[in-house]
Amino acid sequence: MAKHYIGLSGRNRSGKDTVAHVITQLAEPRRTDMIRTSDSLNVILSEYLKIPMSRENQQALSTGIRTEFGQDIMVRGAKRRACASIADIVIINGIRLLGDVALLSSLPGFLLVCVDAPAKVRYQRMVKANERPGDALKTWDQFLAEDSQECEQSLDKVAEHAHVVLDNSRENNNHSHLIRQVTEYILPRL
Secondary structure, three states: OOOEEEEEEOOOOOOHHHHHHHHHHHOOOOOEEEEEOOHHHHHHHHHHOOOOOOHHHHHHHHHHHHHHHOOOHHHHHHHHHHHHOOOOEEEEEOOOOHHHHHHHOOOOOOEEEEEEOOHHHHHHHHHHHOOOOOHHHOOHHHHHHHHOOHHHHOHHHHHOOOOEEEEOOOOOOOOHHHHHHHHHHHHHHO
């Protein structure tokens, strides 16, 4: 069976992790593996620097590393890990730049999936999940400021190159709409 690569793109709290989980469940018994482009950032922040894995810290570290080592450094590491994976389906979560798309497009059967949700819905999810330090306390204006950071601005251009765009605008935790979209638009390509 051929190995498949799925790149997930989308703004903060759009539902990329949820889509990865839905794909993983629906693709059984095939083995899946999820690799985040931010994995290396989180290791540096938490294990080496011992500072919080906040969105602000991730963005600052990402900008510094990409400035010094090239805009595609994060995705190059993710691609290397994806190619080494023994899974049948490898999900690369966090595609943010057009250069990322160009680099990953060389993978056989690469499928770029964009997950989309309105800003208000994403803000509510962020506050409710409180996944990173300070998320529950962020104001709407702070959220919008983060959403307009340098590494977020290119996501609209990446979405233009997506093979599939999934609508994740529902505010509840019922994922039947995502299950239907994954079943209709993604699984037939695997």
